[in-house]
Amino acid sequence: MIEGLNPGIILILGALIVPLTSGFIRGILLLALPVLGLAQLIMLGLGSWGQFEIMGMQLTVTHIDPLSRVFGLIFHVAAFAGILYSLHVKDTMQHVATLIYAGSAIGAVFAGDLITLFTFWEITAVSSVFLIWASRTERSFKSGIRYLIIQVTSGVVLLGGIALYAADTGSIKFETMEFGSLATWFFLIAFGIKAAFPLLHNWVQDSYPEATVTGSVILSAFTTKLAIYALARSFPGTDLLIWIGVVMVIFPVVHATLENDLRRTMAYSLNSQQGFMIIAIGIGGDLAINGVAAHATISILYTCLMFMVTGAALYRTGTAKITELGGLYKSMPVTSTFAILGALIIIAAPLTGAFATKALIMSAALDAKMVILWLAMLFGAVAVIDNVGLKIPLFGFFSKDNGKRFQEAPLHMLLAMAVMAGFGIFIGLSPATFFALLPTPMESHTYTASHVVTQLQLIAFAVLIFALALRTGYYPKMRDSITLDFDWIYRKAGKMALTKTSSIVANFWDQTKGFGLMLVGWAIDKAEKSHGEGQAMSRTVSSGYAVSVILILFGIALVVIYA
Amino acid sequence: MPNSDNRTYWLDRPGNVNKLFYGVVALTVVLAIPDIFALFNIFYDKHPKTEIEEIPFFYGLYAMISMLVLLGVSNSVSNFLKRDEDYYD
């Protein structure tokens, strides 16, 4: 192992060898790389390496501290499981993109300075889009373009922030910052885009379901959690984040309830779960930051797991729509079992990881005497029981038989699910082992009687209402449809003139936001009309016209210069 | 790969779904018992961190209210938000 080499770089460099291999060798290589990276990470221990100076700025390529170590570890696990899950894929591009993407996310986590962070940040954006494009459909291509634009914008904003920050403070160290200056606003927006802040979130639901079966598994693990890490590193204890987080927890759950596509349901739920972590970052303090790290870890485990099971269903049946699935548990019993396990983890049932980690965040809120906040999070916790805990297994795998039969998922997929489920349950069984890795040492009292009982009450009563709603037909009907979200604004409003909307709120939305987007649409239209091929700004004008322009500007220059 | 799997599964039998439902109801009742004990301060101690938690059956009630709110809101906006699949295409 090379001293001080950022583990992410091992994956990135390894990715470059992948095209040279094939078959069995490639499988070994793919699986070995995350293991090598993990070994490197463990051998390095804590500290800083790879410091050098460029243009008067101190770069630190590798910086490992307890916070980044947690994220680095789970990223390696996710990379390993994700690759295991996608072993059947024959598409070289996907493998390369996966490794570069995972490697750069890991690299970014261990970046000790903002320039290194920015570099890896942009690589994640560019490499991950190939996982979306790998579907090779018109929809995925368009979706990928939107994804890329948003992700690259995040990078550009980050760069702008870095420039301002360096100008303000003269430092480019990636560390805790005082929120408030223009530079930090830039950072917040850049991180916020990737963390899927409200109104900046649509790329998640837009692109993840368009990715390939394996692609969405990989995507779900890294980008958003990298942003959580960046926020936890730079802005712990920033009040603004609490309110952003609350909106994030609550806003997506309605969509998750209504959504027909399993993967899109997961994407909304993921968004809601991000909110918990954002709130915890906003609360700040050792307990909350521990909660962020711990919950991010669990969140990666169960989100990946759920994407894996829905992906397996999609892989075998060709659809992930509730309305088209039926009685899958008969064809795919093992996958269905993993779906139930994943659901148990996600609803934070006792003996699972989330039971231990979500409690950290909840009690951090209560310690800070933020009761309203706590209630909001509790609402989110109930909502996730409905959205993922019940809806995905029941509607996806245990719904009424439609007579179709399929094969069980391939073995390597099941193994990958087992890895994720295994970690998720192991942490739940032995929380103390895991908590020892968290940034701040602490005692854990996970399994108190009241905690177990209250959590079980929460789950059981939510299930009761769910069951009642199903029986009475009050539960929203799944239809073969999509649900509008904020991206409606930018994907549709510009095109629709004066839509008849049914409520004042919607009218208001339409008027104000629609106007803003019409402006954007108008600007693009104008740009094409004025700058397009053969239009005013790019036309080959006659020499006489050019000379007139020269004369006019010369006249103006003379007036200015005489003045 | 549709084939003729004619095995009858437990869930397929009529009445079993009902059994499941009553099981859930029973479970909720069982889980409510500790709070009843807590009212009389026997067997079970609640360790409340806030006053709200001291409300009897708080978690169960809150879970039900949350679910109802969620479903209510979902139902009411459902028609407004739902569009055909190819809406954006």
Next chain:
Amino acid sequence: MTFFMSHAPVLAIIIPLMGAPICALFRGKTAPWLFTLILSGIAFAYSIDLLIAVSANGPISYEIGGWAPPYGIEYVADPLSAFVMVIISGISTGVLLYAKDSIANEVPTSRLGFFFAAYLLALTGMMGITVTGDAFNIFVFLEITSLSSYVLIAMGARQDRRALTAAFQYLIIGTIGATFILIGVGLLYVMTGTLNIADIADKFDSISDTRPIRAAVGFLIVGIAIKLAMFPFHVWLPNAYSYAPNIVTAFFAGTATKVSVYLLIRFIYTVFGADFSFGTVYLTELLLPLGVIAALSMSVVAIFQDNLKRLLAFSSVAQLGYITIAIALATEAGLTAGILHIFNHAIVKTGLFLTVGAMFFATGTTSIKALAGVGQRMPMTSFGFVLGGLGLIGIPLTPGFISKWYLIQAVLERGDYIGYGLAIAILLSSIFAVIYIWRVVEILYFHPSPEGAKGSEAPLSLLIPCWIFILGSFYFGIETSFNVGFAEQAAQFLMGAR
């Protein structure tokens, strides 16, 4: 000092100059090219020697004809002019390495002697403008450059007749520019009685309030702006670059406009002085908006182009917008960024045009649509283009990033809302650059080749020089002590000069 070193400033000019008539007599495919390459290489070597000497010992003056200035013509190699000379002769030599097969494909063999003579003259002219210390001598060399460049551009006519109209339009507009410069120099002479730049600069402050001087400033700025293709004087550039032979485009993209940038800096900072230029006559207010519009608007235009060379040409206008902004900032940081971007843009853009030339060599087209699928057919060339494109966008580890970094630092140094606005404009323009480069990459790689598409990988004689530029650009994007060091030195020298 040896004979060759003591005459270095003038030798760097007259070697290619006197080589031109000899080259015109050569016939065949190899001889003119090899001769030109050798002479350009010698000029490059002299330029590097000069730059090293200047940076160690300060400016070097050379009295032509043995007449002391201001009576005779003086050559002055100072940190700025030596740096620009290295850029010009370096780009020229690099392009020539590539030229042999490329130009044989586009110009009849019987004309190659004259063609390379014109090439040498263009090189001479640009080097002469840079190193001369005499205002009228600038005009003389400007004429040599202009005439030879009109001819070189018109040589594209064998591939596309529109090269002739493009060259003609450039001739008209360029002549107006040159005439403006001549009138400006004439007015300076009327008011000072001297043509030596240092001498004019000495006398300038005492007469800067007179109207003829103000008119001279106007003529010079506008004249140079035309030659520089500053927005909106750029109309000649896209066509000229699109239809010229590929090596001519690559050569000029890296050098011709950069020489005009040099002139702008020279006049604003050395002759007029920064105080006069920015304090008395508001050149910031005049140039800054033009730079911003160029950086934004021309990038948008580039997005919509169908011809790859035209796209890159518009991108050049946009990049010149950055340089205009940098110069108009009137600070040492801005000037550093501007000079740095001269170098960085030259190496990146030349590399890009060379890869496009290689695509043309193999496929016979530069239409973006017709190049669909080239990524598979010409992997090395296309990958070179992608890397060059990254440099243009300004990804870290590329020179584009270095200059944008310095530029953004420089605009933020203003500390006011205009500074923030400029920073946003620069970032926005970078986003546009991502879009137009991406658009090309997408078609090159992800669109299927058209039916019956011809062309496989370009020969090594083209690929190697391409990759020299591409890898070179990465080298200077990582090891920045050369370009940043000399740019800073030149900026300090200019700001300290008055």
Next chain:
Amino acid sequence: MEEFTDIFLMLLLVAGSLAVLYVRNLFVATMLLSAVSFLMALLFVTLDAVDVAFTEAAVGAGISTVLYLGTLALVGSSERPAAKLSVIPLLLALSVGGALIYATFDMPVIGAADTPVQLSNLTKRFVEISPIEIGIPNMVTSVLASYRGFDTFGETTVVFTAAIGVLLILSQKHVRRPEEDEVEQSGLKPAAKDHGQVGSPHDLIPHVVSKVLIPFILLFAFYVQFHGDFGPGGGFQAGVIMAAGFILYSLIFGLHITKKLLPLRVVELFLAFGVLLYGGVGVASMIKGGNFLDYNVLSADPVAGQHLGILLVELGVGITVTAAMLAIFYGFAGRAQGRGKDVN
């Protein structure tokens, strides 16, 4: 009286220029342009710039008219009717022109004794010391060929550039048929084979007159070339006059005969030789230990060195200009022949 002459000439100049703009027949416009050039030359004379006047007369009124006519023979002499006359460009030009005239009010009065140019050290040196250190009475030649010899070298190069530019562009062919390339690559111009209607063999009077005139023209050219040190003249004017002699010859007797006398290849050689001669003088002075173009070192006596240097560089200028003019003429005329027409 002098003022009257100035104003009269200026008015003629304005009228002539407007007429050039107004006239639609390009042949007439060319002739008017020639007249305007001649008026300019006269104005230069009144400004005491005799050398410039000489050049203007030779180049502007003389050879460029011939070249214009050569072009007209190719493209026809009627202008395509303009779509519409726009007032805006005129107003633009007028307003910018007005701003410039405003600037001239601050300018020193022409001919006054206290202008910056008159007071400048340069003027003093050129007027007072140049006869001593250079040793020739015509200061214009001293400045042109010695003090600012490098500029003149540059201008010679410009002429050279123009010539090879014309040769390159006019010999250019669009790729259409492969056989065209073969013809081109074999070095034979299709034009050269065409001996059709060349020259005007039956016009007796021009033949006789030109036979008498041409030797004098050439002689005059040599006079101008070598007398430049003492009076107005020098390589540029001489070269143009010399070329005019040859052009006249080929107009009367046919291009192919001139080409036999002076093949294009020879013209190209001269073209290059002139520039090399000029530069060679500079290089020689470097080898002899001076700076580039430092004529002092060419001979033991600095003044004699200056004489020798100026003589040689003027010769270089003359050769290049002659060859360039001829090359340009060949270019145009050869193209006309290619189309089966001749210039006359």
